[in-house]
Amino acid sequence: MLDDRSKHLLKTLVERYIADGQPVGSRTLSRAAGLELSPATIRNVMSDLEELGLIASPHTSAGRVPTARGYRLFVDTMLTARRDELPAAESMPTATLQGEQPRQVLNQAAQLLSSLSHFVGVVRVPKRASVFRHIEFLSLSQRRVLVILVSPDGEVQNHVIHTQPEFEQSQLQEAANFLNAHYAGLTLSEVRDRLRTEVERLRGEIAALMLQAVELGTESEAQQDAVLVAGERNLLSVSDFSHDLGQLRRLFDIFEQKTQLMRLLDVSHQADGVRIFIGGDSRGVPFEDLSVVSAPYTVDGAVVGTLGVIGPQRMPYERMIQIVDITAKLLGNALSQPR
Secondary structure: OOOHHHHHHHHHHHHHHHHHOOOEOHHHHHHHHOOOOOHHHHHHHHHHHHHOOOEEOOOOOOOEEEOHHHHHHHHHHOOOOOHHHOOOHHHOOOOOOOOOOHHHHHHHHHHHHHHHHOOEEEEEOOOOOOEOOEEEEEEEOOOEEEEEEEOOOOOEEEEEEEOOOOOOHHHHHHHHHHHHHHHOOOEHHHHHHHHHHHOOOOOHHHHHHHHHHHHHHHHHHHHOOOEEEEOHHHHHHOHHHHOOHHHHHHHHHHHHHOHHHHHHHHHHOOOOOOEEEEEOOEOOOOOOOEEEEEEEEEEOOEEEEEEEEEEEOOOOHHHHHHHHHHHHHHHHHHHHOOO
């Protein structure tokens, strides 16, 4: 338990370090805190905070910096602005998210998070099976067929199939009409399974073409990036990382693999509002010097995914909360619009 004076000094120290990036000495802390305290008293309080594991002293400086535990206490209890007290959305740079396909909107959201935060923006793609609304087959040259799959939300997949027989366009139209009449509204996996059981009833070559087209769609669905990442290069200019190339290489490996990012964002999926994960204090963060500010986004009132900002522990958390919160609302609104 900290008394009010210790809390105030810790809060001031964290804020100064976030702003300046330099270890905070007792004289600087005394001026910034605005308290009538002697240098000896300030040093005693800092010593107590250090013993509690809330601050640490780098070897090259007499000043102190926050630890992961100190950031955690600051974030949980000392942020001066609650979410309902943050500046209105109008104070943020004007931004809209729009696109013909949901994937475009999701990519825009990741880019927006990155550009506003100057760190890394991440968006977890909604977990849902692609539903089949419409299919078209177009005959190309040299025994090739273009398959166009359209989902209910307007997302389009294009695939080229190489066939042994050369189909007439009328045959391809017949196959497309059959699929659209009997299977529209089902998931691609359901269409695939039903086609497999009905191959005997349908004409062999056309049935094989239908099955191949739908299997390509389900494979494409499984291969889609589950996490969209934007702005990794922003970390090159973050002083906390730029001095250590080995550290940067490990960070970029995390963004490349994405598995740990998915696990972290999945933890936020059921959360109510913005959550903050601090490396060294949270097992979910795969790198000790990282912090993640994340929030779920909803479509038509249902949570379908999460998004967030990844940056150094020394980030302006109040502003990151605002950026993530507003972007989640923008993305949810954009995806809820009829297409």
